[in-house]
Amino acid sequence: MCQREKTKMNSYKQHIGTNKEAFLEELKTFLRFKSISTNPIYKPDINNCANWLKDQFNSFGFKSHLIESEHNPLVYAEWLGAGKDKPTVLIYGHYDVQPEDPIALWDSPPFEPTVKNGKIYGRGTADDKGQIFAHVKAVETQLKLNGKLPVNVKFIIEGEEESGGEAIEKFLNETPELLKCDCIIISDTEWYDGGDVSQALPSICYSLRGIGVFEMTVLGPNRDLHSGTYGGAVFNPINVLCEMIASVKDKNGKITIPNFYDNILTLTEEERMELAKLSFNETEYKKDLNVEALTGEADYSIIERATARPTFDVNGIYGGYTDEGHKSIIPSKAVGKFSFRIVPNQTWEKAVETFKNYFISIAPKGVILEFRNEQGGNPVLAPITGVAINAAKNAMETAFGKNLVFMREGGSIPIVSQFQTQLNAPAVLMALGLSTDNIHSPNENLALDNFYGGILASMLFLDNMGN
Secondary structure, eight states: OOHHHHHHHHHHHHHHHHTHHHHHHHHHHHHHSOOBTTSGGGHHHHHHHHHHHHHHHHHTTOEEEEEOOSSSOEEEEEEOTTOTTSOEEEEEEEOOBOOOOOGGGOSSOTTSOEEETTEEESTTIIIIIHHHHHHHHHHHHHHHHHSSOSSEEEEEEESOGGGTOHHHHHHHHHOGGGGOOSEEEEOOSBOBOTTOGGGOBOEEEEEEOEEEEEEEEEEOSSSOEEHHHHTTTSOOHHHHHHHHHHTSBOTTSOBOSTTTTTTOOOOOHHHHHHHHHSOOOHHHHHHHHTOSOOOSOTTSOHHHHHHTSOEEEEEEEEESOOSSSOOOEEOSEEEEEEEEEEOTTOOHHHHHHHHHHHHHHHOOTTOEEEEEEEEEEOOEEOOSOSHHHHHHHHHHHHHHSSOOEEEEESSOOTHHHHHHHHHOOOEEEEOOBOTTSOTTSTTOEEEHHHHHHHHHHHHHHHHHHHO
């Protein structure tokens, strides 16, 4: 690093240090919006949050507006003052969050951000408000210090990532030119830590599993029945549902549906060798989860099972009598909510069809199956070489003072695959979260060192792209 670059980085660090409290208070304001996209009663909070973000961008020199949709608005912002000879970076994130349930398990109010032990707690801190806000503060800081950005920058921040992402898919399909760019930056993943967060390393995720979700209702008799009068003669929908679910996997966690694994893209030997170099502490991993044993396909490592193999999970199951006490009935119906993860060379639409056809084929004649709420996104495989990847790697290592690792992520960001395909640009997933952030769970949090370090890393990345 030359003296000029050192001087610039020191000015960045000084500005971040001077403005830590201001940045934190703004993040708290962002987090207080109950922007839960899965429940329409929070629509006013969604709109208020989107407008607040738009005003943030406009306040420091970006041109920003809302893109209205059938459901929740997208926030679009741009600064194109670097000129046509400079690259354009698209930064993606989402301002919507998961529901806060179960509230009783939170140690502090989910929408009243609380700082303790070097972390900020609250719904959306890591997923994804804290991570995307680091990039917002980065471009604001560069404009204030330098009067300009080293590259052209666009932001697209959606409000439906946690509930299907229909608006951004439609917008991308209809107006890809507006999002035209040389690379896409996404911070909505976590650092690799091998089961021990104290050993966490800055990470770039190069592969995401795809996701599909659906609900299945098993309909039995036309009303709840007395289990003494009808038990043993009439199919119990809950029993049937449980038996059907149990048949999907064998005892080692392998999905038993015929042809499900056909043509999937497995890890190369080189990738397995690289994974083997990463430390993994199974004891700490189990201790953190408070479990005595792990499951999964016997021929694959735990890391590979959790990041690069397909899965099927029951997210919820209900039916019959669930209040206090006991009621001896055969319920008239049972409902299962399912999700699955898929890997490259699989599509969520085909996987949903496969699961549905399988359940239909094994359902007894005494019940009827109904399906609803089918949605999903496809897996991602991003390049690990190129200008943008190298710029990100250098920025992360410089900002955090640690060597970076490339990793696969078991989670899903449905729009990434479409971004790469339709924009013909590489996606760079610069993680700012940790495995202990409790995303989608009570006591979600984000390490403040990662938030402030993320601001610096984002600025350094843009400088690297502009050189």
